[in-house]
Each structure stands twice: as C-alpha cells, then as structure tokens.
Amino acid sequence: MGADNKPSRLVASLAISDNPRTWPVIDGRVTIDGVDVRTTVLHPSEMFWRQLKYAEFDISEMSISSLMIAASKGDRTWVAIPVFTMRSFFQTWGFKRLDRGIVTPVDLVGKRVGVPEYQQTSAIWSRGIFKDRYGLDQRDVEWFMERVPGKSHGGSTGFQPPQGVRIQQIPSTTNIGEMLVKGELDATLLYLTDKNLVDRSRIDITQDAHIGPMFADNLREGQDYLKDTGIFPVNHTLVVRRSLLEQNPWLGLNILKAFESAKALTQSRMIEMAEPWQTSSLDASAGPLLQSDPMPYGIKRNRTVLETLARYLAEQGLTPAPCALEDIFLKQALDL
Known part of the structure; x- marks a missing residue:
C-alpha cells in the first residue's frame, strides 16, 4: 500500500x-x-x-x-x-539500379547489394523469400552492411558472417543511399532514412531516375505471396x-x-x-x-x-x- x-x-x-x-x-x-x-x-x-x-x-x-x-x-x-x-511483405522493400539488368531477385547473383543490418528481421524475410520463391542463395551475393558494429543489433548479439557469406562494411563516411546513387551498389535489400542514432542514409532515392523498386508491381508480389503461403510476415x-x-x-x-x-x-x-x-x-x-x-x-x-x-x-x-x-x-x- x-x-x-x-x-x-x-x-x-x-x-x-x-x-x-x-x-x-x-x-x-x-x-x-x-x-x-x-x-x-x-x-x-x-x-x-x-x-x-x-x-x-x-x-x-x-x-x-x-x-x-x-x-x-x-x-x-x-x-x-x-x-x-x-x-509487411518485406521482400518488396528493396530497390535496384535500373541499369544493371535486374528483373527478378535471382538476377542479384554476383551483384553488390546493400543492407542496413544483415540480421535485421526484414532482411531475414527478404533473403528467405528470395531463396524459397526465386532460388537466390545468400552466398551468391556480395553484401554491404551500413551499420557499424558499435551501433548495430549484431554488435550486442555476437554477430559473425555466416559461413560462405561475403559481407563488406560500408565506411562510416558514406551510406547505402550515396553508394546506390553513385552506382557503387547494384541494389539494396531495404532502405531506411528515418533519423535515429543508428541509420545513416538520408537521400530520397525514389527521385533518382536510375533507381526503382525491386519488383515492377510490389502490390501484386505481396498479394501473390500471401495467397500462396498464407503468411503476412x-x-x-x-x-x-x-x-x-x-x-x-x-x-x-x-x-x-x-x-x-x-x-x-x-x-x-x-x-x-x-x-x-x-x-x-x-x-x-x-x-x-x-x-x-x-x-x-x-x-x-x-x-x-x-x-x-x-x-x-x-x-x-x-x-x-x-x-x-x-x-x-x-x-x-x-x-x-
């Protein structure tokens, strides 16, 4: 009391x-x-x-x-x-350079692909769905991670790249948005621009004529996935x-x-x-x-x-x- x-x-x-x-x-x-x-x-x-x-x-x-x-x-x-x-249907959160011949996710083989953090849940979903539905193996992509260890979720859970997976650290002097606009990345699994203490990208890449969504019809992709699996991630x-x-x-x-x-x-x-x-x-x-x-x-x-x-x-x-x-x-x- x-x-x-x-x-x-x-x-x-x-x-x-x-x-x-x-x-x-x-x-x-x-x-x-x-x-x-x-x-x-x-x-x-x-x-x-x-x-x-x-x-x-x-x-x-x-x-x-x-x-x-x-x-x-x-x-x-x-x-x-x-x-x-x-x-969300997280596989639809990605963006790609329109001049790199990427039509479906399997075309990411051999490409340089950004991700804010490799272990974040939306990225897990995208890679899993890309493997199940399009046959893309995570080991066939060169990944570029934006978050530095000291300001990442993985920094506190002991993250290490899985065996056979190539992950490059994006230097703190740049970010996914800048690299995508400059053509230093071919695509990104997702793109976060909200101001916070962790994420660094700020450019509105939707205004760049060389960049577009991963799927030509994101709505249809999500609806098809839900119809086929019954899963809303x-x-x-x-x-x-x-x-x-x-x-x-x-x-x-x-x-x-x-x-x-x-x-x-x-x-x-x-x-x-x-x-x-x-x-x-x-x-x-x-x-x-x-x-x-x-x-x-x-x-x-x-x-x-x-x-x-x-x-x-x-x-x-x-x-x-x-x-x-x-x-x-x-x-x-x-x-x-």
Whole structure:
C-alpha cells in the first residue's frame, strides 16, 4: 500500500514506436492495468540497439530475429509478449539500379547489394523469400552492411558472417543511399532514412531516375505471396524484462490485454472513418474486409509465420537450429 493507503502500482518504462496500433497506448487512452508507464517513443532501429546493448527499458518492442539470435546464445534477459505491431511483405522493400539488368531477385547473383543490418528481421524475410520463391542463395551475393558494429543489433548479439557469406562494411563516411546513387551498389535489400542514432542514409532515392523498386508491381508480389503461403510476415514483438516479470507474474497478460485493446480501438476508428465509402460503394465486399483482422496477436494464429522466421534464421546460419517459440514467449500466452 502507498502512503495514502491506496494499492501501490508498478512503475515501468516503455519504449514503443509510433504507429496506429500503438497510438492509444502512447496518448494514454489505453493503460496497462496495475502499471504507471513512463513512455519513450523511438524509431525501431535505435530502440532495438539500445535495448540489446543497454537494456534501458522494462518493456519495449523488439526485433524478433535479434531476440531469437540472443536466445539461441543463452541470453534470457527478455520474455516476448505475442504482440506484433508491424507487418509487411518485406521482400518488396528493396530497390535496384535500373541499369544493371535486374528483373527478378535471382538476377542479384554476383551483384553488390546493400543492407542496413544483415540480421535485421526484414532482411531475414527478404533473403528467405528470395531463396524459397526465386532460388537466390545468400552466398551468391556480395553484401554491404551500413551499420557499424558499435551501433548495430549484431554488435550486442555476437554477430559473425555466416559461413560462405561475403559481407563488406560500408565506411562510416558514406551510406547505402550515396553508394546506390553513385552506382557503387547494384541494389539494396531495404532502405531506411528515418533519423535515429543508428541509420545513416538520408537521400530520397525514389527521385533518382536510375533507381526503382525491386519488383515492377510490389502490390501484386505481396498479394501473390500471401495467397500462396498464407503468411503476412511480422518483424517486431513486445518484450518485458524477465526479472520484472518474475517479480510480477501478472504483468505479461496485462501487457497483452492492453495492446489488444489499443489495436481494437484503432480498427474501430478505421471502420468508422471508412463507413461513408462503404455505404456509398456498389462493392459490398468492403464490409467483411473491414471487419477482418490481418494483424492478429497471440501465438495460435501466428505460429506458422513465427516458425517460418525461425526456420529462415537457422537456414541462413544465424542460429544453430530453429528457435522454439516456447523458449522465448510468455508461457501464459502460448495457447492464446
């Protein structure tokens, strides 16, 4: 009990990214039961680096790939909560020089390809999908990594290039964007320009006539992948400090409930805003689509996507074997 005879509440720090599914938590419309949260909004690149290197926050978003890599090496600092605030078809995040004869990903064989960080989850997905669907082996590409060891996720998880993979360090005097514009790179697996303490690229490469997206039709590529596999890739989850959870075993499910509520609020608002277009449209299919949930939380509805990511990590030589979900996720949430 506190000095005023009211039940004491846990005070915890939270690092979170700025996206529609987290807005209700950030602005206080949704709270975590029993917790007074001290919230910091950060870009994911910086957030993950700070958590992996310094463990500054009690609760945060986390790179799923870096979490699995750390866990495979015996790091038990964090327990994952099955909240997945970010999804995309990451293979469509790439860019290529239009003068290098690159039509499909298999044309990257022998090419010089940039990547902010080799072990980041979006890069894992892209390389895995390129191998499964287009036959591109990671060992057939010369990779150029932008992040330096001291400001990388891998710097805190003991990253070493997998056997047979060639990775060059981009000098700190330049970056992926500059090298792509100058023709020193043929492509990049993804491209990040948001200001943060980790990523250095800033050029808007979409304005360069010599550079274009990896796929001629990114929308079609993503839709085809979803239709063929049923997978909508995830790259972030939530984590809570294990020592804090052990002292407060109720905390994990309370976090999950809060973020479920935040997502529901966002989706409800989206449906409300779309109602005029739905009711005035001759296409009745919009209604069921708006009522669906393409971004479910929990383990049951995400086991396939998570186990696919774990398989990719092992196949790419970043973990010795696929990480078991039971080893990293909250025990009480495994059946949810």
